[in-house]
Structure formats: C-alpha cells, structure tokens
Amino acid sequence: MSDWHDNERPMPPIELDLDTADRILSGSVEAADAPPGFESVVRLLQAAATDELLEINGFDEWRAATAMAAAMETRRPTGGRFRRRTALALVCAVTVFTATAGLAVAGALPGPAQDVVSKALHQVGVSVPDSSGHSPDDPRPADGRPRGSQGSTGSQGAKGSKGKHAGGTGKSHGDQGTASGKTNGHGKGTGTGGGQTTGGGQATGGDPTDPGNRKALGKGKTHTPPGSGQGNNNGTGQANGHGQASGNGQANGNGNGNGNGNGQAGGNGNGIGNGNGNGQPKGNAGGTATPAQGNENGNGKAQGNGATPPAQLTG
Amino acid sequence: MIRHIVTPGLDIAVAGKLNEIVEPRVFDEVLSSARTGDVAALGEMYRFYQPSLVRYLRANAPDAADDLASETWLDVAGGLERFSGGEPDFRRWLFTIARRRLLDDRRRIIRRRTDPAADDRLERSDPAADTQAEALGRIDSAAALRRIMELSPEQAEVVLLRVVGGLSAEDVASILGKTPGNIRVIQHRALTQLARQTERVEQ
Numbered sequence A: 001m002s003d004w005h006d007n008e009r010p011m012p013p014i015e016l017d018l019d020t021a022d023r024i025l026s027g028s029v030e031a032a033d034a035p036p037g038f039e040s041v042v043r044l045l046q047a048a049a050t051d052e053l054l055e056i057n058g059f060d061e062w063r064a065a066t067a068m069a070a071a072m073e074t075r076r077p078t079g080g081r082f083r084r085r086t087a088l089a090l091v092c093a094v095t096v097f098t099a100t101a102g103l104a105v106a107g108a109l110p111g112p113a114q115d116v117v118s119k120a121l122h123q124v125g126v127s128v129p130d131s132s133g134h135s136p137d138d139p140r141p142a143d144g145r146p147r148g149s150q151g152s153t154g155s156q157g158a159k160g161s162k163g164k165h166a167g168g169t170g171k172s173h174g175d176q177g178t179a180s181g182k183t184n185g186h187g188k189g190t191g192t193g194g195g196q197t198t199g200g201g202q203a204t205g206g207d208p209t210d211p212g213n214r215k216a217l218g219k220g221k222t223h224t225p226p227g228s229g230q231g232n233n234n235g236t237g238q239a240n241g242h243g244q245a246s247g248n249g250q251a252n253g254n255g256n257g258n259g260n261g262n263g264q265a266g267g268n269g270n271g272i273g274n275g276n277g278n279g280q281p282k283g284n285a286g287g288t289a290t291p292a293q294g295n296e297n298g299n300g301k302a303q304g305n306g307a308t309p310p311a312q313l314t315g
Numbered sequence B: 001m002i003r004h005i006v007t008p009g010l011d012i013a014v015a016g017k018l019n020e021i022v023e024p025r026v027f028d029e030v031l032s033s034a035r036t037g038d039v040a041a042l043g044e045m046y047r048f049y050q051p052s053l054v055r056y057l058r059a060n061a062p063d064a065a066d067d068l069a070s071e072t073w074l075d076v077a078g079g080l081e082r083f084s085g086g087e088p089d090f091r092r093w094l095f096t097i098a099r100r101r102l103l104d105d106r107r108r109i110i111r112r113r114t115d116p117a118a119d120d121r122l123e124r125s126d127p128a129a130d131t132q133a134e135a136l137g138r139i140d141s142a143a144a145l146r147r148i149m150e151l152s153p154e155q156a157e158v159v160l161l162r163v164v165g166g167l168s169a170e171d172v173a174s175i176l177g178k179t180p181g182n183i184r185v186i187q188h189r190a191l192t193q194l195a196r197q198t199e200r201v202e203q
Helices: A018-026 A039-049 A058-075 A080-106 A111-123 B024-035 B039-060 B065-079 B087-112 B120-124 B127-135 B141-149 B153-164 B169-176 B180-202
Strands: A193-198 A202-206 A215-217 A227-231 A241-244 A253-255 A264-267 A272-276 A304-307
Touching: A018 A039, A018 B153, A018 B180, A039 B141, A039 B153, A039 B180, A058 B039, A058 B065, B024 B039, B024 B087, B039 B065, B039 B087, B039 B141, B039 B153, B065 B087, B087 B169, B141 B153, B141 B180, B153 B169, B153 B180, B169 B180
Parallel strands: A227 A272, A241 A304
Antiparallel strands: A193 A202, A193 A227, A202 A215, A241 A253, A253 A264, A264 A272
C-alpha cells in the first residue's frame, strides 16, 4: 500500500496554441489528433454539436413554415413597392407641410417664405401672420387688395406765418396753424415711396414702384417751397397731422395719423418728408417735407394745420 | 441525407435538400423561394437550422428555448425579404437574432423576478452521472452543454456559438461586438479551462 501522497501527481501543464484551439472549435480536429490533455475536450465538443437533443418531425416543420409564411404575408404590404413608396412620399410630404405650417404659425420662417405660407394658408382659411406680423385676415380695402400699413403722408401743408417775412417762393399765413393730414392711399402691403409735398399743404407721395396711389392734400395755407415726402406706402392709410411751419417759408409739421394704415408722417419745416409704414393696420404717419422732389405715385390727401413762426420763407 | 417527408404543403423535391443547403447554389435557391413565402423552402430552412438553434437556446434558457426559437423564426420571416447574403451570413444573422431574443428574455426575467430563482442549468444537471459518463468516454449532448455552461458566461457564449452555432471566430466576433483576436483568446482560455475540468473529473 502506498502513501496517499503518491497519488498526488502534479498537474501537467496544458499547452495549446491559438490556432489549434480554433481548429478544435471548428470541428476539424479529431480526438485522436488532439494535443495531450485535450482529447476529452474534443469528445465533449463533439457531443455538444450532435443533434440528439432534437428530433424535428414533419408536422412541426410544416407548422413552423406555415407560421413563417403567414408572418411574411401579413408584413408584406399590398400593392407592392410602388404603394409603399407612395405612402412613404405622402408621409414625408405631410411631415414637411406640418413642420412648415408650425414654423409659419410661430413666425419662425424667413420673411419671403413666411409671406408665401401666410398667403397659401389664408386660402384655406388659416390665419398666419406674414413676415411683417400682419394677418391676412385684417380688414381689406374695397378693392380687395390687402391693406397694409398706411403710406406716409406727405408733409402736411403747414399753415405758415403770414407776414412781412414771407419771402422766397412761398407765403405763409398765420403765425401758427395746425396741420392735419389725411392720406387715402392704396397700396400693396409693402413698398417704400418717395413723395412730393408742396409747401402749400399738398403732399403727394408714393413709390414709383408702388402700384398704389397716394395723394396728400393739405389744407394749410402756408406757402412753402414744395416739399417732398418719403415714406413707405403700405396700403391705405389715413393720417391726421398737425404741425408747424417755420416762418421762413419752410413748413415744419409733424403729422400723426390714425387711419387704416400705419406709418408716420411728419413734416418738418425744412420740407423733407419721410414716412415709414410698418405694415400695421393702424398707426401713425410721419413725414418731412422738403422742397418738392420725388415722384408722385399715389393718391393721398393731407389735411394739415400748421403753425409757423413768423414767416421767413425761402425757396 | 435525403428525407422524404409527407407534410401538407411541403414539396418533397425541395425537402430533400437537407445538408445540401450549405452549398451556395442550393442555399440561394432555397432562399429565393423562401423569400416568396414558399412553405416548402421555409420548412427546409427550419429543418436545417432549428436543431442547432434550439441547442444554443436550451443551453442558455432551457425553459424558454422553444418559445425563443419560435420568436427567432418569426423575426427571420419578417426580415427575410431584406436579407441578402450567403449561407454563412444567414447563419450569423439567425444566431444574432436568437441571441437578441435570449437577452430580451433575460431582461424580462430580471424585471419580473420577485424572489431568488434557481439556476435552471444547475437544477437540471446531474454531476455524478455526467462524471461517470465522461469517465467511460461517453457523454451525451445535454451533459456536454452543461459542462460548457460551467465556463464563464463569456467563454460559454463563445464556445456555444462556435460549436453549436457552427460560426467562425469572425462571425462570433461580429455577433458579440468583439474583435476576432479577442474571440480567439477567449476560446483558447475556454478550452484550457475545459481541459482542466476534464482532468479533474478523470482523477
């Protein structure tokens, strides 16, 4: 009988390179050809690879195949790829339209795009503001064109001073007057215009490129050198202004108008009129009159009362 | 092997191509038929791949293996029209789907578990019988799978996919998201570990 220590053999080192391990797992190494210590491993792997666990009968096979075919049939869209592509295109179009409309409602589109979308959606009864913040649902003039902001008045015809200092080409009447202007212009929603204002209280303004007409007529008696007005004519506007005309024959007037359009018209005695229309339905108009220059492309009416210091009219 | 299976809807001519399916020409033929929903071709593929698929799943989830295999085949059916490639590609795709279903099942079990569950693998094993069988040089498939599952999860996964799935190291690397070199190192360690286990059993 041997000592129990005799049975305690040291475990031999197991040597296996990567390639041999790969070949064993590929099943290309038989147990007899396996490296020492790996014969049983090869047998074990062979046993794991056998099919004894599972016997597939014909019925199981048929049932599984039928279920797969049914699954394929239910997932297959009717109408083939054409319909699938059409549906995909439709989904894409709806997605783009929805996103664009959402951005338009939020006013987040670029200006021209916002205008286009606003008009397009207005056709289907959806009110979306345009790039200037206007809604197409705002009141329109009788001609049906969209009413934009008012064109600026021409400078108001200021009532100038009357007196001995009057000279130059104009005459002023009165020391002080008020000017009120009213413009009735027709214009498109956008546009800038240059106006012409007569010192006598008539201002015409408009943008040569503006199909609308604007004319400002002032009631003031001041005779000042013709002035010009610049402004934005954005539709029909009405301005009532008052101002002052300097005695030197230059009308100084500030016109503030309330009307259907927006803008500011202010007349200064130097006869330069500037008007800006911001496209809002209602607002103020301001303009400055200068010796008349500019183009008249508008119909407007300004009724102004101006006040001037003692007239020193200059041309 | 020629099998003549009289099964409703199954074409005997197609059904006789078992084991020939690994040939590219035969596989392409079967695949193109299966894509059209041909029951015979689908049955052919099922019959060829199902045994290894179920063995792989049973080693990992004995109780859910059959259900997971069914889910795998339904996924295959759903994606068969989009599949392109040869037989090795299909095999890799099949086991990729199976592994995903397996991982889903494990996550499902973890979510639903309210008390510690016994390990199915250990519960079903009979170490004494396995040892005796191995000592006699006889080991059945189930015992072999149990021995493999005693490896680390990573090693067991690699060995199962390589031996049971019949996949290459590159394919296994693709499925497991590792490099082929990494897979070779893992499988080398796995075989070394198996050899040591076997040696202990024999002693």
